[in-house]
Amino acid sequence: MEDTVDHLAHERSKAQFNVEEMKIIWAGSLHALQVSDRIAKLVASDPGFGKENRAVLSRKDLFKSALKKAAYVWKRINELGLSEEETSWLRFYVDELAYDYVHWGMFVPAIKGSATEEQQNKWLPLANTMQIIGTYAQTELGHGSNVRGLETTATFDPVTDEFIIHSPTLTSSKWWPGGLGKVATHAVVYAQLITDGKEYGVNGFLVQIRSLDDHFPLPGITVGDIGMKFGSGAFNSMDNGVLRFDRVRIPRNQMLMRVSKVTREGKYVESNIPKQIIYGAMVYVRQTIVADASIALSRAVCIATRYSAVRRQFGSPQNDQNGNGIETQVIDYKTQQSRLFPLLASAYAFRFVGEWLKWLYTDLIQKLEGNDFSTLPEVHACTAGLKSLTTSAAADGIEESRKLCGGHGYLSSSGLPELYATFVPACTYEGDNVVLLLQVSRFLMKTISQLQSGKKPTGTTAYIGHVEHLIQCGCNVKKAEDWLNLCVILEAFEARAIRLLVACAENLTKFANPLQGFSELSPDLVEAAVAHCQVIVVSKFIEKLQQNIQGIGVKQLLETLCYIYSLNLIHKHLGDFLSTRSITPKQASLASDQLRSLYAKVRPNAIALVDAFNYTDHFLGSVLGSYDGNVYPKLYEEAWKDPLNESVVPDGYHENIRPVLKQQLQNARL
């Protein structure tokens, strides 16, 4: 009989805040909560979206299952007449990586961002109805980070009014695009534009790669899958692909011509739109990845927190009602709390900074429509930096969550190994995290150098305008409670960031060759960029707290999480804070004292804080993290579902076990 007891009910009864209000804060609005909740339940109750154990499927079966699910998603969206908002929630809760992620996430945005209105009118209706399936073919075997180094060529032929797309070398083979290997019919291909014998840099071209009748590659095209990837399940349901062109011809009007164009005569014409707009799809996706990071981390933390409240190890001074000794819940170990609660706080911090980044991006798009490009450099720096910061922290946090679950965390049924394997490439795709931080530091060095000419930094760099104050100021914390002051915390972060930045700027002047200086100092520049990004996350968390927050105890709990997020970072990056004299060793030790009190405040609320994510058991996909905390029967049941347990005596016994045993028998007789 199924156990219907809520093993975490006692934990839930201890919460000191209104969980329903916290759910609204996490979702972003009451409306978002209602829509997401309805769609989550719809997905969880539909057997078509059932989550079989992906880890035990062969690559082919995994891929086939992902294809089936993607087709079913599309069918249900159309049958139910879902809105755009509902559709994105549906894809989110189905939680299976397939070609449609790149189609909707990159192919369509690339057309929207880089095609002319006329081109959009032609291609978007086809893409929006999935009459064509697209991929984003930028990276090559030889070059990923260095986009300017791409080798694929697009040479204009004025005789036929066509571009000839060609892969001149092995290293020019497109390599990695998702959905390319076996599914995509079209691709936005990034290639070096050549016309009239001159090269004009990388541009996007819309190229059909497979027949819409029989799915065979078109003449001149070689295409396939690049092979198994890290982990079981995870990205292996996606057909990341390889693509080569042997002088494939496409009409001239399939060059994406919003930023620059080639005329019928073969003349290259630039518009007044910055060339970087060609990279617009990457800016868009980096912004969405920050939201992915908070989701992935919160999933892991939800699993680890619920399991930590259920799991007991070693004795306890307390006795139960019958006078029997009961063991300690592992969540009560201070070490467990000091590892888990900062991750919980980070999930909330990333959620809020992701929300703000979405606003910043939407604002950019509105400005671009009015030909205002002024915020593009800042948006590029924020999306690049925050993508880097949050994905690195979330990937590390998922792995830490696995360890927080002890041995059972290593089981596939915990959901954590696949979550990690699925999420960790986010540190690489859409820009390697170190390469992106170098972009941020380049932007910051420019901001600092412009101070001398009187240019006032704005937005996320506004604090750099207060350089004199921040270089001189001292932190006033004298006792542990003094750290419970958001202005004090923010100033400590700003002081540390600006001091690192100014040190880099000063050191750069010691090099005659700026490029060489930048290269020599790149580790320091990366560190300074991280410090700057942390200022953004902390300040956006603080801004969130200044909004009208409803519900008993909600604001207090969020404040506690904000302090934990910040003080834990101080603890982690103590070297920076001390070497820049942003705080003293005594203040560092007071921060650690304060952290202990903050963990004690979170403890009774921990389960309710992860309940506020409102994740269904279907979405979590973890026997350790289920809502009712009924961990052991679920673990036991799940083990028996493994294909190895289908037979009592394993396949191969007669060939490979019995002879060994017999051999031992013979040896023993001798």
Ligand SMILES: CCCCCCCCCCCCC/C=C/C(=O)SCCNC(=O)CCNC(=O)[C@H](O)C(C)(C)COP(=O)(O)OP(=O)(O)OC[C@H]1O[C@@H](n2cnc3c(N)ncnc32)[C@H](O)[C@@H]1OP(=O)(O)O
């Ligand atoms: C379980 C939960 C998990 C959920 C998981 C969900 C999964 C979802 C599926 C995910 C599918 C993944 C899909 C992945 C797709 C990809 O990876 S696509 C390929 C992405 N590739 C990259 O990101 C490449 C990174 N490299 C670059 O971006 C650039 O080449 C570079 C690093 C920026 C360097 O280029 P370069 O031309 O050398 O530039 P610079 O000289 O440094 O800069 C020139 C100026 O341009 C500015 N700039 C650069 N980029 C941008 C931009 N994107 N937008 C705006 N401006 C930009 C730069 O700052 C310079 O400005 P100035 O200093 O003013 O000159």
Ligand SMILES: Cc1cc2nc3c(=O)[nH]c(=O)nc-3n(C[C@H](O)[C@H](O)[C@H](O)COP(=O)(O)OP(=O)(O)OC[C@H]3O[C@@H](n4cnc5c(N)ncnc54)[C@H](O)[C@@H]3O)c2cc1C
């Ligand atoms: C799962 C997955 C899905 C992907 N999907 C797509 C897709 O749909 N479409 C697509 O086009 N691409 C896709 N990619 C490719 C991805 O965008 C690239 O792998 C990524 O941009 C990193 O580039 P790279 O592989 O060339 O790394 P490299 O640049 O070769 O990085 C190797 C190492 O060199 C370092 N490095 C490189 N340049 C510098 C520098 N200037 N300074 C200091 N250090 C440096 C990096 O930090 C890294 O440690 C995908 C990749 C993955 C893993």
